[in-house]
Amino acid sequence: MGMYDLSGKVAVVTGGTSGIGLATVELLLEAGAAVAICGRDPDRLASAETDLRRRFPRAKLFAQRCDVLDAAQVQAFADASREALGEAGMLVCNAGQGRVSTFADTSDEAWQEELGLKFFSIIYPIRAFLPQLESQPDAAIACANSLLASQPEPHMVATSAARAGVKSLVRSMATEFAPKGIRVNGILIGLVESGQWRRRFEAREERDLDWTQWTAQLAVKKQIPLARLGLPLEAARALFFLVSPLSAYTTGSHIDVSGGLSRHV
Template identity: 75%
Template sequence: MGMTDLTGRVAVVTGGSSGIGYATVEQLLDCGAAVALCGRDAARLEGATARLRDRFHQARLLAQVCDVLDPAQVAAFAARVEADLGTASILVNNAGQGRVSTFADTTDAAWLEELQLKFFSILHPTRAFLPQLQRNRGAIVCVNSLLAVQPEPHMVATSAARAGVHNLVRSLATEFAPSGVRVNGILIGLVESGQWRRRFDARPPEEQALDWAQWSARLAQKKQIQLGRLGLPDEAARAILFLASPLSSYTTGSHIDVSGGLSRHA
């Protein structure tokens, strides 16, 4: 059993087939929760589910292909979770990755796509699962980035969208508090992911001699991460688990910084 006992609780993780989402599913299962995960990529979801079943033989697990930007698919997913696993009491909104772009090279279409992804990947699941969460006085956790409070000029659209989501968490927390639903988020810095691994694989010839540990340590130094390395998905997942569980029963409308000291804001 993990840090906290979630036996009998039903948790939902969007984007649960890889990275931080997958690590969160593992930790929720470890604490005894029944878990529903979704993702857009059927093959990746299938692979993730097979690995989870292999490790957690007794797990109550549901995986469904679902595009969180499609409200009908999300509503169907919510109905199936309740029918198969029971009423959800935890929702982890784990939205997609960042877009590298400056003001000069971001088109209107790219702005709209980025804003739509960041907002509606939270709005649709929250709307669909809220009635279940209210019945259980549950918790919502939104995975956000440090960009929300510390924007990067090369990620202008993502930074602006992340700031909006940071604000949204506060608003939802205020609105849902009377029904006992808590809403919090985490702010991640640079966390090891498929995205960073792909950049490592595509590293220039002069960096070919470096292994992953050396390359990522150099990256951390360049980005001035005080702990001198990239974060691990498990480290982000532990912060999510804290906010999703009764361990944080008196916390709502707030964010945990999981950036290894990358944060420069007060």
């Protein structure tokens, strides 16, 4: 296993009940880490926990319902996680989805909600787990972000602005936390298969197309050079790399997981 062996280490994944978060949890458990997960939806959390325990019967796993936008709930989750598994040395912040809106049709409430979600879903967990991370060697934080952070889309104006802010926040925290021995990085995803895309697929007008055909068509329309959507596992591997000692000399940076959608050098 070499550097992939994370036994004896504790990882925390917010939004760990589905999609990229769940795929990241699976990779961490496979590598031998103890993992704490949280999610808002109690049913989804319970089913994820049951499935993970069935597939990883010997794994150390802790699951607790938690709204990452509630500071008290996040602190309670951090305390309970430490009680159950020990001090965390890896934190993956992965919560929130995109909001489709233009400047013209984004209300004040929508702006407040979007900026609040994107920032505080990272601020609260990091604040709560920071004392634990400080106590661990090779501590790292990885944040799931979107390519919108550096390549905004006019139809996603609020989300793009919030994502850019979070990208800057990651860079700032990396500098501030470096003396504490904590690395902070992020990933920038393009279009990745998710519940959101599945729902759009179910509502599609082209009923003759199956999922593979429909997503391939979407990839062409969105001009993705690799001509397909990304898989949650592909984004999860990048998060795993950044939160593990594999990336021991990397901080304040972002890995592009967009299938070539980024037009920047």
